[in-house]
Amino acid sequence: MADSAVTPTRAQNYPEWYQAVIKAADLAENSPVRGCMVIKPWGYALWENMQSVLDGMFKDTGHVNAYFPLLIPLSFLEQEAAHVDGFAKECAVVTHHRLKAGPDGKLRPDPASALEEPHIIRPTSETIIGHMYAKWVHSYRDLPILMNQWCNVMRWEMRTRMFLRTAEFLWQEGHTVHATSQEAVEETLRMLDVYADFAENYMAVPVIKGMKTPDERFPGAVDTYTIEAMMQDRKALQAGTSHFLGQNFASASGIKFLNKDGAQETAWTTSWGVSTRLIGGLIMTHSDDNGLVLPPRLAPVHVVLMPIYRDEKERDGVLEFVRSLEKELRAQKYDGRAIRVKVDDRDMRGGDKAWQAIKQGVPVRVEVGPRDIAKGEVFVGRRDKGPKEKSGIPRAQFVQTLPDILAEIQSNLFKKAAAFRDENLKRIDSLAEFEAFFSGDEDKAGGFAAVHWNPAAIGHEVLARLKVTPRCIPLEGKEEKGQCIFTGQPSSKRVIFAKSY
């Protein structure tokens, strides 16, 4: 065994380490379709758990699910000027509806099947959903509309990286319509809170809630709100966004309603989304040089039981013990649901099994052999501790305390990530200090810089040179008088800057 189960390590090459963790944990794989990945069962089970929690949160806040078409007529995209600028350069275009063999016998798009109007595969669905909403909304009684859809979207990105940026990805997109600006803003912030709650309390990823600076807004939005997380290379990851769209899309789509006084008004809309990108953020926040580390609340398996025996004679006794332990553990609850147990009785070396569980991030590993059984114990390893750090625990005690152990692991992961983030968040008050903070060895420099800033500083050459962008204006940041470090102009609040994914 090498010193670490994953090579290269984070210190050696962070981007390659990330790909190696995905491979070691068997989460996903590149596909033959450019920029598109295959999400393998372990990765998909993680996504299912995320979906399940988020979907419950959406329903608890009054939203219902629906499904809108994958394809969007080209003319729809043109309705909102900023929107089209944002997406026209990276969309998959459907131009034909039939294939036909050419003279060489090879298939090609049948020219006779050319579409009168090309369609694009949705990069996001504001325009097509807005078109339907315009039909459904007539009166203030029809409002609010609070809908969400779980689906795939496509953005033909030039540089892709599994989970973080792929041409096709899975996500949810909420789209709501309101009678007033205030209600729409409240909805935008409510869903930002839902995202922050999910990131911190389920993914164990600390986030900063904030408003995007104008240059970082969603194309067509009045205001974009974001949750920003710090990865272990100190770069920022935009983990979820919630957009106050004002009346931009409602005007473009014609979403109008009669108010209580019988006068026609244009409605106010929002949209908000998180995607399989969250999995990338989860990997980069918690994983280590031995592979994936999963927060228990989202782990597809909480505990893996590994029977250990030398021969058939030992086998029966060990398996019987393990099966009854499995049953007892499944009867225990963690996070309001039955504990998820897996028995790994595959015919392979015990050490290989344990390392696979470690690489896949299973929170708790239990080895059971004849000697443990004789002592009435189980041999327990935790993913938040070293791979060799294992201890014997009396069986009944283990069964009883497993929910607490899982809760402790969940809490430990969050604390560790929060401490790392806080250590690497610096208040900076001069351009020189700013440059120094983000310069030097790419693998060690940087973090989150909280600096005074004035919108006129957008596009400042230092930012372009350092590849640093404003991440957000924190919602919880205090008002504080200062001077923009780029322009010297007065500023009332600090903005977070960082390199980012």
Add this chain to the structure above:
Amino acid sequence: MADSAVTPTRAQNYPEWYQAVIKAADLAENSPVRGCMVIKPWGYALWENMQSVLDGMFKDTGHVNAYFPLLIPLSFLEQEAAHVDGFAKECAVVTHHRLKAGPDGKLRPDPASALEEPHIIRPTSETIIGHMYAKWVHSYRDLPILMNQWCNVMRWEMRTRMFLRTAEFLWQEGHTVHATSQEAVEETLRMLDVYADFAENYMAVPVIKGMKTPDERFPGAVDTYTIEAMMQDRKALQAGTSHFLGQNFASASGIKFLNKDGAQETAWTTSWGVSTRLIGGLIMTHSDDNGLVLPPRLAPVHVVLMPIYRDEKERDGVLEFVRSLEKELRAQKYDGRAIRVKVDDRDMRGGDKAWQAIKQGVPVRVEVGPRDIAKGEVFVGRRDKGPKEKSGIPRAQFVQTLPDILAEIQSNLFKKAAAFRDENLKRIDSLAEFEAFFSGDEDKAGGFAAVHWNPAAIGHEVLARLKVTPRCIPLEGKEEKGQCIFTGQPSSKRVIFAKSY
């Protein structure tokens, strides 16, 4: 109020009645994208319930979920000859990855972004999944692979009808790989049983399990198995299919493995799927001239509580009663889970509310007014009985017996559908009788004809003229000597013929 809540009635115009039920129940709506529908919240909630049950069944039979790319390189489709013939004529083709404004300022596909190889939007995923499986399978130890994916697919059909046949639809597609032909056949039939179990015990739709005749097979399959249901117009609906693909796709994709003796073999594969088409089948099996009728096990809402009051004074008492009733009902279990209750206290006429619940197929309606409260009763209507047939039931008794009422409704729906199907399934032994059975008034003629048949009869002119096709060779049909009614040749089993969707 007209005699029926939905017009036209089934007897007046069955196809239009179907569309009217979808509208009355607010299940779905046509979209501006040709042949694509919008699934509205009530329809989507039904689909979510179907997904949840099916997904549990797939997991219980050892399957895991994964996700594969939406787009398929054109060359992949060409790998399997029968497959390409089956799908080339109806696929959406992606040819460009960017839009650009033309001289008139209008967007069009940027010629510089033409893809070297066009991609199609998956009509089904055998080829792309096979490509990945070929990478994953090396040895018999890697088998079986038992995966499923929930996704959208697209088939550019010329004639579409909501749920039954849409260009884009939602489905699940299972894809498995096995070391032997026998295991693959067993898997194919296991999943057919799962589908039949789901159709009969959850959808309350009786089905005939059978094998497709050669001309009706999935393109590229060795054998296609199907579940066939009879709609209220006596036409057949193919509700789910499970395919034994033999080595056809494994050979095309190169899925090979080393067997226990170290020799290389080609693997055996299966695929199986059901889609949002099931919703169409559910509508056409149970619904009546007052709208949708939902089997309780899949209904998004089991019981709707409608408070009735004349003024603010009455309002408080009634709402308090209803809220406490809601709580008691939610604490009751039906089908292993909490009863799904909705309180409808919208400010609208009580009669309109009740009719909406009827049109949307809610199994049980409860009206509560001051007089009911005084009597300690609730006023209950059931969707499997007439809209006016309501009765007072003591509150405690209602709470206690609601699970039984729901179970009885579920059972009644199945029995009624099974009786209708059995009444309209006829054994027919001559071509003249066959012609008579399927001729005459389209709205009254036909059903399922069980006839002796020989494969040479495929394409018989009578079938084309009557628009009748062989639906399946029933698995449970007895061996029975007879003569093919089309060719006079000997036959050992009856085949089901019908008009179909």
